[in-house]
Each structure stands twice: as structure tokens, then as C-alpha cells.
Amino acid sequence: MSRQTFLEPFNAKAMSYAEVARTFVPSTKFILLAGAWHSVLVGPRGGGKTTLFKMLSAEGQEAWTKPASEPYKKTMAYTGIYVPSDIAWGTMLESLMEAGQDENVGILFSEAAFVTHVLLGVAAGIDRHVTLNPVQRAEAATEAATGAPTQADLERVIATIATLWKVHPVSLSPASLVDALRERLLEIKRDARLRAKLKEGGMPTEKYLGMDMLESASQALQAFDAAYRRPDHRWCLLLDEFEVAPMHLQKTVLAAMRASGAQKLLLKVALAPCGPDLLYEQLSSAPPSQINDVQQVELWYADKAEAIEFCQQVFLSRANSYPALAGKTPSEVFGTSAYAVVDDSDEAEQIGLFTQAGRNKKHVKEQFQSLAEKDPTFLEFLRRKQIDLSQELGMQPSDTHGNTLRKIAPLVAFRNAYKGKGVGRKRGVKPFNTAYSGWESIAAISEGNPRWLIGLITRIMSNSDQVQFPVPTPQQTAAVQWNCQRYAEMLQSVANEQFGSIKTSTPIYDVLSKIGTYFHNRLVTTTFVEDPPMSFIVDERVSDDVEHALRIAVNHGAIVCFEAAADVGGFRTLRGRRFRLTYLLAPVFKLPMRKSKSVSLSAILEPKPEAAASQEEPPTNPAGEWTQGGLWAN
Structure with a gap:
């Protein structure tokens, strides 16, 4: 059997919308995510975040032609705009600060690049809609017509949007608007690079700086939908892999989810379970609430x-x-x-x-x-x-x-x-x-x-x-x-820093290996018991350095939490939470795949010498209804 039948392609980031749609399997996670509300999608690498976001986009919905897709499409009362991440949002800020620029200058350029990426997605969405719904000829524009604008109407809308976004398209067409934004993106990166190299001082004055993403996108879409006589239509930004965005951008977007009432623009954000957004201290504004503001969807399963x-x-x-x-x-x-x-x-x-x-x-x-x-x-x-x-x-x-x-x-x-x-x-x-x-x-x-x-x-x-x-x-x-060993080798080479804010001096795989070895020994060498511990609780005695190593492990799906994340965006802390090793490591450490009681992580990492081989029952958490969260899930 050809490897391509199952495996190629399997990374949605490199796949076309048609390829993603061809083998797409809707799950309960997709149903929770697809509704007309703000959402945060949390999951480890490879868990399917990009696949879900591409299938929520207008292009993905168009490519999904299977009869079984119709009930799902009816729940989506919006047009999805897929916005891939760009590491330049963060590197631009870092390079300017390293060159001695004020942090606020770096933030301005970083935000400008991000806003331009979003507006580029909006412009592409407008261009696609116009292509599928052409404007009317002027002589056909009557009350009985379809509701599509005339060419003059469309040009007026494009002129309005260009003014809002402070760009200068060569013609008043959606395609030209897309081209102007691409040029803007190159201009931002060039200006930031020159400013860093020339060490220019003072505050920059470029017109593209300081634009608000939500206002800029919402007002443009309101003008466009008014021209098509659908003022109540909604759009949705699908911000993929948003954990790579600088912390200030994550704070801005997450805070925007707290807005109430009917909105032109919905937000759906994909994040790693342990990202930088969960390490900063909230300042004056409270984070969005899972109860009142957002639907959080976690790519692991409580139900086997x-x-x-x-x-x-x-x-x-x-x-x-x-x-x-x-x-x-x-x-x-x-x-x-x-x-x-x-x-x-x-x-x-x-x-x-x-x-x-x-x-x-x-x-x-x-x-x-x-x-x-x-x-x-x-x-x-x-x-x-x-x-x-x-x-x-x-x-x-x-x-x-x-x-x-x-x-x-x-x-x-x-x-x-x-x-x-x-x-x-x-x-x-x-x-x-x-x-x-x-x-x-x-x-x-x-x-x-x-x-x-x-x-x-x-x-x-x-x-x-x-x-x-x-x-x-x-x-x-x-x-x-073979697969499990390759996964273990990948974990051995994982960097000890993620997103510039999660740093540890403890090799990630060393911690996992100590946990796996402990559980194997409890299973094989110590006194036989009916329910040996196969899970652990990150207790207060565990150092911050080890907890950060575990945060990186969570992002790679190497450990699985038994509970849902209480915080929007994932886990603000791992302390007090119960985990197990992913079953993908079970063959590596020679472990069964079963539910079990837990032991404190400090007892695993710092065992008492006198209790090493003969200990029948280490400190455990006998409570413990098993509510495994499964992943973790692209």
C-alpha cells in the first residue's frame, strides 16, 4: 500500500482547501467551534487546529461538497476568513528592541504588520465574494434586481475602504486593494528593518501605524455588506497558531472577545495549551470568560x-x-x-x-x-x-x-x-x-x-x-x-524555550523519562497492587523550572491533562492538576494504557532512598474520578 494513501498529505498547513475537505471528518469539536460566537481552540501540535480553521473558512466550505456537510454548513451564519500566523509579528518587535528602539516603537510596527495581515485576509474575502457575486450592469439596476451593487457602487465602497485603511490601490477594485495591502506589508517590514539598522530615534509617523484591527476590519465590512444590501451579515476572523504572536497582540485580541452585543466580526483563535498569553499578569482589564464571552474548545477527549x-x-x-x-x-x-x-x-x-x-x-x-x-x-x-x-x-x-x-x-x-x-x-x-x-x-x-x-x-x-x-x-x-520511538526522539530534541516566555534549564525528555521509568518500576518491581499509580499531580514542591518543562511537554501532546482548562486559552498553571503520559509513549516506557490513581510529581522526581524498592503505596490521590482530557491534538 502506498504511504500516500494515508499519510500524504497530512499537514493541513501545506494542503489546499480542496485537499483538506476531501478527507475531512467533522467531530463534536467542530460542532462546538463552528457556531456564530467567539471561540478559542486549544490543542497541541498535530491536533487538527489548522484543519478545523481551514474548514470554517469560506474557501473550505466551498470545497466541502459532500452531502453530509449540509447540516454543518447551516450552523455557520458567517463568512470565515482564514488568517495564518506570521513569525514576523514577533521577530519585528525583537529586532527593534535589540537595536535599542523604544519598546512602544516595536509594538507599533508589530501591530501594523498583524493588522495588515488581517486586512489582507478581509480584502481577499471581499474579492472572492465579488468574483462569485458579480456586480450588475448599470442599466439592470432596478428594484427587481438581485441586490448586487453596480460597478459604480462597488468602486465607491473600495474607495471608502482604501481611505479607512490608508492605502492607494491603482484601481478601485477588490483585487487592486489586495495588491495594495501586499505592498503595505513589504513597506512595514522594510521600514522596521531600516529603523533597526540605522538606529533612528524618536517616534515614527507612518500613517499605517496605530490602526485598530477590529475597527478597521468591521467598518470596511459594514460598508461592503451595505452595498450588497445585507447589513446583518457576519464575518469571522480565524486566527491560526496565534501563540506565536507577541503577547501584546494576544492580549488585544482576547480582550476584544469581551465585547457584548451583536457584532459584525466574530473572532476564533487557535492557541497551544500553554502559550505566552497565559504567563503574563492581567493588568486592569479582566480576561474573557468561558461562561459569558467565548466558547472554548479543547482538542482532547474526556470520553474515550x-x-x-x-x-x-x-x-x-x-x-x-x-x-x-x-x-x-x-x-x-x-x-x-x-x-x-x-x-x-x-x-x-x-x-x-x-x-x-x-x-x-x-x-x-x-x-x-x-x-x-x-x-x-x-x-x-x-x-x-x-x-x-x-x-x-x-x-x-x-x-x-x-x-x-x-x-x-x-x-x-x-x-x-x-x-x-x-x-x-x-x-x-x-x-x-x-x-x-x-x-x-x-x-x-x-x-x-x-x-x-x-x-x-x-x-x-x-x-x-x-x-x-x-x-x-x-x-x-x-x-x-517505530512511530513511538520517532516521537520520543523528537521530544529529546525539543528546545527548552518556547514563544520567548516559557524557558527551562531542564531537558523536557529527562522529566518524561523519570516519570515513565517510575511508573514502569511501580508496575513491575514493587509489591503487586490492584491499582498502581499511572498518573501524577503537579504539586507545590515541583520547581518552576520543571513546571515550565512540562508546559512545553503539554504543547507537544506528551502529557495529557485529566481536566478541562479553567482559563481561556489553556492552562495558566499546571499546579494542582492531574496528568498522565501520552499513550504514544506507552510502548517506549513499557506501560499499559489504563486509568489509575495518581502520585505527586515531587514523589517521582525526588523519591526517598529508603522507600525506593519496597514502597507499596507512595503518596497518592485516591479521589479521583477519571475525567481524562485525551489530547493533543495541528
Whole structure:
């Protein structure tokens, strides 16, 4: 199978609107985001932010021609304008300040570049609308006409907009307006560069400085919609990857979301979960509220079933283009896994997985007996629970000890695979690959992140001669291990600074490795317990340096929060919040994919020497209804 069938292209930033629309799968996240309200979209790299924003744009909606798209389009009572990010917004400010310019001068030029980018998007939107809805001939302009303006009307509107924006198009047409703004953008960058190099002093006087983005765009669109006799029409700015924008721009845009009442221009902003906007102290103005001002959409899933359903739709959207997979379900292609995420609320599903995956009673019993022979603490657990291995081991709720046996069976399998003979000893490092094959495991490992899922499936299906279904377990696990190792290598090379404001001297992967190693040892070498901790809480004893390393990890999807972000835009602090390692790292650190109780992060990073190997129960958070937030998601 060609790698391109699933994987190429999969980065929406480099894809055309038609390419994005061809395989687009609407999710509940899209529904929440698409409404006619201000929105903040929060998610890690690869989580699908750019895909969603492109599909909300006018170009994306036009390219989305599938019949199933109609109900979604009806909810969008606005014209979307996609505005990609530009690192020049930040570098312009930095270069001017490094040259000794006043910070306010740098902010003015940075804002001017940003405003011009936005107005360029607005002008392109106007140009597109005029192309699709041509002006009338002057002699046809009657009361019975379609409502389109005449050429003279359009020219008057363009002249008005040019005056508002202080540009000089060569002709009074939307296309010329676009060209004038492109020239303006080059002019801003040139003026800022010259000012920095020549070290000019004093306040600049260029006319494009100090323009307000919302007012400039809103007034222009009001004039344009009036000409088309649709004064109540709304537009929406889709500001992608806005975490790269300087802090002052983020403050300006987020503050604009607090405006109340009917508005010509809606704002939808995509942000990383831990961006610079969440590190500054709010001054006199309060941030927007999730209750009153914005709809915050987070690209991780509190409901595992919802994430798996989305993964299945992503699979089907691409699989149908490959003859061997057409009409097949993911479970038919990859089989099932009894070692997917254990969720006590999905009891029936877990029972079914054991049955479908062929984890028969004999196999389970062999695992239990093997571990009991080499692990005295497990044997003691069985005695305490009065579980007799000479008897039949049933996994049904009606069976004696059925719930307990079903819950610990994956733990027994993991522990037996890695446990050596003798207290605190481990056997070789050969991975327990069975745990990472089967559709449920593949979907769990992907975290509902479309880029990760496509990468996993692509690697598994890279053999063009694949005809055997389910795909053999060794082929699945080899591909999963390869992808997970590449992800781990990426994390090892991640910079220790992001956005100029999140800085740490602690290597990000070092922290993740300590966490993963701790959980693996708790699972394998210490006293057997029914529910070993597999999650952690960032407690007050954790240093700011480590917390900043974790903030970078969150932005890359390496750790997953169990809770929704209380602050607009993501997490202002990680302290007091519960996390787990992404399941994409589970094969790397040899961990099961399951829910569990938590332990304080300081207990992981600074363990007491005397309690290292024999500790049965580290400080944990027994509370703990599991409300995993799943990603994280482009």
C-alpha cells in the first residue's frame, strides 16, 4: 500500500482547501467551534487546529461538497476568513528592541504588520465574494434586481475602504486593494528593518501605524455588506497558531472577545495549551470568560468512546480509497485488543474485548500462574483476595472475583512479561508487544490526534502487498514501536524555550523519562497492587523550572491533562492538576494504557532512598474520578 494513501498529505498547513475537505471528518469539536460566537481552540501540535480553521473558512466550505456537510454548513451564519500566523509579528518587535528602539516603537510596527495581515485576509474575502457575486450592469439596476451593487457602487465602497485603511490601490477594485495591502506589508517590514539598522530615534509617523484591527476590519465590512444590501451579515476572523504572536497582540485580541452585543466580526483563535498569553499578569482589564464571552474548545477527549468513534471515521475517510480496505471496519483490519484502556465504566466493552481478542480462560490462567510462581507479592495478593488458581477464572461480572480478575488481567500480563525471579528484579527488556496491537490500542495510542493516527496506520499498512486481515500482530507492533520511538526522539530534541516566555534549564525528555521509568518500576518491581499509580499531580514542591518543562511537554501532546482548562486559552498553571503520559509513549516506557490513581510529581522526581524498592503505596490521590482530557491534538 502506498504511504500516500494515508499519510500524504497530512499537514493541513501545506494542503489546499480542496485537499483538506476531501478527507475531512467533522467531530463534536467542530460542532462546538463552528457556531456564530467567539471561540478559542486549544490543542497541541498535530491536533487538527489548522484543519478545523481551514474548514470554517469560506474557501473550505466551498470545497466541502459532500452531502453530509449540509447540516454543518447551516450552523455557520458567517463568512470565515482564514488568517495564518506570521513569525514576523514577533521577530519585528525583537529586532527593534535589540537595536535599542523604544519598546512602544516595536509594538507599533508589530501591530501594523498583524493588522495588515488581517486586512489582507478581509480584502481577499471581499474579492472572492465579488468574483462569485458579480456586480450588475448599470442599466439592470432596478428594484427587481438581485441586490448586487453596480460597478459604480462597488468602486465607491473600495474607495471608502482604501481611505479607512490608508492605502492607494491603482484601481478601485477588490483585487487592486489586495495588491495594495501586499505592498503595505513589504513597506512595514522594510521600514522596521531600516529603523533597526540605522538606529533612528524618536517616534515614527507612518500613517499605517496605530490602526485598530477590529475597527478597521468591521467598518470596511459594514460598508461592503451595505452595498450588497445585507447589513446583518457576519464575518469571522480565524486566527491560526496565534501563540506565536507577541503577547501584546494576544492580549488585544482576547480582550476584544469581551465585547457584548451583536457584532459584525466574530473572532476564533487557535492557541497551544500553554502559550505566552497565559504567563503574563492581567493588568486592569479582566480576561474573557468561558461562561459569558467565548466558547472554548479543547482538542482532547474526556470520553474515550467519543475519541475512538472519531478515529474510526478518520480511518474510513481514507481507507475507502484503497481497494483492499474498502468496506472493512478498523476492527476487521487490525483485530481487537484486550489490553486497551481499562475503563470500569465500560465494563461490557472490556468483557467483549477479552472475548473477541481470543484472550481465552486458559491463556489468562497461564499468565496468572506464571506470575504467581516468581512473584511472592502477587501470590500473597491472591491469598488475600481468596483467588484460587486451581479453579476456573471467569471474567464475567457474575463470576466469583470476575470484576477483580478482569481489572488486573492486563497488569498481570505486563508484570509477568517484565518480572524477573526475585524481589525487585526485572527480566530482559524485550517489549510486551501484544498490548500495542489491535484497533482499540491503536486508537488509544493516537489520542484522537488525526496526525498521529494517520502516521500509525500508514506505517502499519506500508506493505503494498498486504492482503492478510487482521494485519499480523508483529507487523502492527513493529510499526507502532517505530512511530513511538520517532516521537520520543523528537521530544529529546525539543528546545527548552518556547514563544520567548516559557524557558527551562531542564531537558523536557529527562522529566518524561523519570516519570515513565517510575511508573514502569511501580508496575513491575514493587509489591503487586490492584491499582498502581499511572498518573501524577503537579504539586507545590515541583520547581518552576520543571513546571515550565512540562508546559512545553503539554504543547507537544506528551502529557495529557485529566481536566478541562479553567482559563481561556489553556492552562495558566499546571499546579494542582492531574496528568498522565501520552499513550504514544506507552510502548517506549513499557506501560499499559489504563486509568489509575495518581502520585505527586515531587514523589517521582525526588523519591526517598529508603522507600525506593519496597514502597507499596507512595503518596497518592485516591479521589479521583477519571475525567481524562485525551489530547493533543495541528
